[in-house]
Amino acid sequence: MAKVTIDGIEIEVEDGTTILQAARKIGGNVVPPAMCFYTPLKGSGGKCRVCLVKVSQGSTKDPRPMPKLVASCITQVQDGMVVENTTNEEVLNARKGIVEMLLINHPLDCPICDQAGECSLQDLSYEHGVSAQRFEEERRTFNKVDLGPYIQLHMTRCILCYRCVYTADQITEKRVHGVLGRGDAAEIGTYIENVVDNDFSGNVIDVCPVGALTDKTWRFKNRVWFTKPMDAHRDCPTCSGKVTLWTRGEEVLRVTARKDQYNEVEEFICNTCRFDKKEVADWTIEGPRHIDRGSVISANHYELPVVNVPIVPNLPTSTKKNLPQE
């Protein structure tokens, strides 16, 4: 076991836990954001750099601070480690800088994007972005590509988190898409114009943190905040059959896997459940799904009134005064 202190809050976790996972155990606003790390996917993380934190004390044995900010999703905790996330201005500035980088080539077409309302990048920009734009040049653009009958790839919105690549590697038998090119010309693609076609291909839509991979059976049907999420299940021969239905009236507009508050799926589901079972009669409804994410969908929640959450809960007074003044 290792004792770590994150933003002044102490917690004991198993050896080998990452800083991000330890912070998630504490919960609340000490949790660094994550755009590329995805717990169910082995090897993910370390790429987007928004989860950077300051390690001000390496461990009890070696109390020196780490020289650079570290990616909390891949850095394992040591006994006696002291981590600063929201209490460190350097971290917040670096994060602001990285959000700016993520947005310079992002089309900012949220008004017409299906992901709007449940988009990790949108949340991140609200929390850490700046309102002004310093990038004047032309943004990189790509054509929309259909990856088979169900999935559309809109590369312009992609932030290259590699989650869909890991998904295809780890839960499907054969990966046909990958990252082509390098630098800011890198793109997700199927070489050449291949079809992503297997029983679990739809999961790439669930793992995508932005609107780059969208469900063609749901595109432009509705906005997520108008739909009601319902937990439901069915007897499925290929997957667990446990899903969330997004309904409006009697109509099932979309089926997704059940996601937790960090947007991570509990169980991956198959394409039959996701794309073909769009009738209420196909499903046994369990009840409304409690959505506990930062996004618009939970702010507009019909189940609970919106509660004002304190910005950093349970902080000792000594660390509180170090908070940057907004």
Place this chain on the structure above:
Amino acid sequence: MGLKILTEHINVPGIETLKVYRKHGGYKSVEKAVKTMSPEEVVEEVKTSGLRGRGGAGFPTGMKWSFLAKPEGVPRYLVCNADESEPGTFKDRWFMEKNPHALIEGMITSSYALGANTSYIYIRGELLFVLRILEKAIAEAYAAGLLGKNILGSGYDLDLHVAPGGGAYICGEETALLESLEGKRGNPRNKPPFPAVKGLFQSPTVVNNVETISSVPWIVNNGGAEYAKIGIGRSTGTKLISASGNINNPGVYEIELGVPVEEFIYSDQYCGGIWKGKQLKAVVPGGSSVPILPANLILKTAAGEDRLMTYESLSDGGFVSGSMLGSGAFIVFDEDQCIVRNTWNYARFYHHESCGQCSPCREGTGWMEKVLHRIEYGHGHQQDIDLLVSVSKQIEGNTICPLGDAAAWPVASAIRHFRHEFEWHINNPKEATAPGAVYRGQLDAVTA
């Protein structure tokens, strides 16, 4: 001329053949090491020698070797990084082309020290002709019993392979190199785990530069203490310097570390002074990724001492008034060179070579290139200079691998030392974009 360790026999005709190479004392270190020394003794000699990595970072080689994890039943690997792609660096290519056996000898001795039974030379894809030379030399070494099973009857086995890369700068980063060698996309890995624990094929691996490995035979033959006598302080031994730019004698020079920079630029033994007797304007002392220094700061440190060609002296003053020895690519600029254009050129290179894995580098390198392009072609605004500084700070230190830093440093340092020139470009777009126009005004007096 100082002592020559690597280049002593380099101009002997036929040195690329095993026969001539052995006649000039080649492969003595292999005999000495495998027959009379234990691997630990070889590592100890290298530690004593104070040899530091010649690829750019300057990390002590002996220490790197002693970090290598040695779990039971897991193979260990030595990988030679011959993916030399830093703009301005050409020493490894020249050295391997001229004297391939020196590298192979170093590989055998070093592999023996590390207990590796399979070793790789990862060579840059564009250097196909060097790859052929190396393969020919390796075949000769196999035939002479210097490679393969039971080397020189000692019971030590080693297989040496040469693997070409696809020609990406990023594959010179050690973890990206290992990914590429495994046949994957050359993306740098997250560290830790470091290659010394989990490297090639998830096994402990040491990655060393061509020059580092080629220095090992001399150390084994003459002893580490003897090597440590060459040079100054913690910069021991000799170093190959690829000198280029506006000098009379561009080329590769082997120097004893500690030669004054002024002597290196102006002495006829080395660069032979600035071309056509012009004024020295600036120097990039260690390859495109290290900070550029103006004439006054490259010849003397901020404290007024002579700057020497050593790791310590060149980095004296930190990044405020110093630079780095890096890979030893010494690029000289005379008074007619435009710093803005040069900085843009470097930024363009890093934009093209960023792997695109982590966001600050992927987006930031492109952004800097576009802003510099704008300034160079007369469309810059006054706030662009501060924008560049801010973007370079957003990249620096926040990326997976050092390519982000390498992209940020030249831009930040050019603005630090040549801010007037950037301002002149922005304020006088017509003059600045005229063919051959160069800023002739006062260079910034930079101290601290």
